[in-house]
Amino acid sequence: MSGAAWGDLGTRLATGAGLVAVGAAGIWAGGHAFHVLVALVCGVMIWELGAMLDAPRAVRRGLGAAAGAAVLAAIYLPPGLALPVLLAPAVAGFALIARARGLCMGFTALVSLAGFGMMGVRDDFGALWMLWLVAVVVASDVAGYFAGRALGGPKFWPRVSPKKTWSGTVAGWIGGGAVGAALAGATGAGAGLIGVSVAVAMAAQMGDIAESAMKRHLGVKDSSALLPGHGGLLDRFDGMLGASLFVLIAEQVVTFPPGVAP
Structure with missing residues (x-):
């Protein structure tokens, strides 16, 4: 196992710790503060998307501002x-x-829909279930990162994501399921929460793969350079996009929070 495989670990951890601190504060505060935070993140991601698509500076700024404003306004409107x-x-x-x-x-x-979904989880179900969603995505990402580099093995989709392995992918599912199992024990939720957590981890990986495919198609390495060791916000939150959109849809199919009586 070469040191190069872990060369960016320190930078990634430091940046990740900062993101966790800001995110945790926003989730804890809830309400307007969380809404504004999510809207800002969504707006920056759309600005990054515009930059990757070579849009004129005024257009990318305008779309980012419009998307952030739309996400913020939507949570206060009837569905x-x-x-x-x-x-x-x-x-x-x-x-x-x-x-x-x-x-x-x-x-x-x-x-936009994923941002709306995140705000809905926090508003409707409270900080605990928003933290569950974040924890599943983070556990999937961390487990996949370490297992993929430590175990290696066959690549998942080398043409699109050269570093993603099957060992890391499966480890991500296990990491998400472990979060679900821990919370199921703490809340009295049934085994259904474990299954939903694994599905959320899968959806997070789909978001990551979709963003990787987009960057490969556009010929760019990172969505921006805003986050040292991580690239841009779109690089860092691609998993949350997939997970949040999945939860927005899954709420129509299963009782949410899963296994917890209303």
Whole structure:
């Protein structure tokens, strides 16, 4: 096992610790503070998307601001009115950005809906279940990172994500399931929470793979250089996008929080 495989670990840990501190403070505060934090993150991710698509500076800034404002406004609107507000920046991006318009529209919609889903989890179910969602994504990412580098083995999709291995992928599922098992014991939830947690870990990995495929298609390494050791916010929160969108959909299929009586 070469030292090069772990060369960025210190930087990644330091940046990750800062992100955890800011995120934990926002989750703990909840309410308007959390809404603003999520909206800011979504706006920056759309700005990064515009930069990757070579949009003019004014366009990328405008779309980022519009997406952040739309996510923030949507949480205060009735659901029927929130949906067109959330999707409006995606339509605007399709009209204003010439390169990869379909990709731009899809990812903008994904970011907006995922941000809305995160705010909904915190508002409707409380800090504990928002922390569960974050913990599953983080556990999946950390378990996959260490298992992939320590165990190696066959690649998951080398053409799109050269470093992602099957050992890391499966370890991510186990990490997510372990979080679910721990919380199931603490809350009295049933085994269904473990299954949902594994599915959330899978969805987080899908978000990561989708973002990797987009970067490979566009010929860029990172979405930006905002976060040392991690790239940009879109690089760091791609898993949360997939997980949050999954939870938004899963709420319509299973009782949420899973295994916990209302």
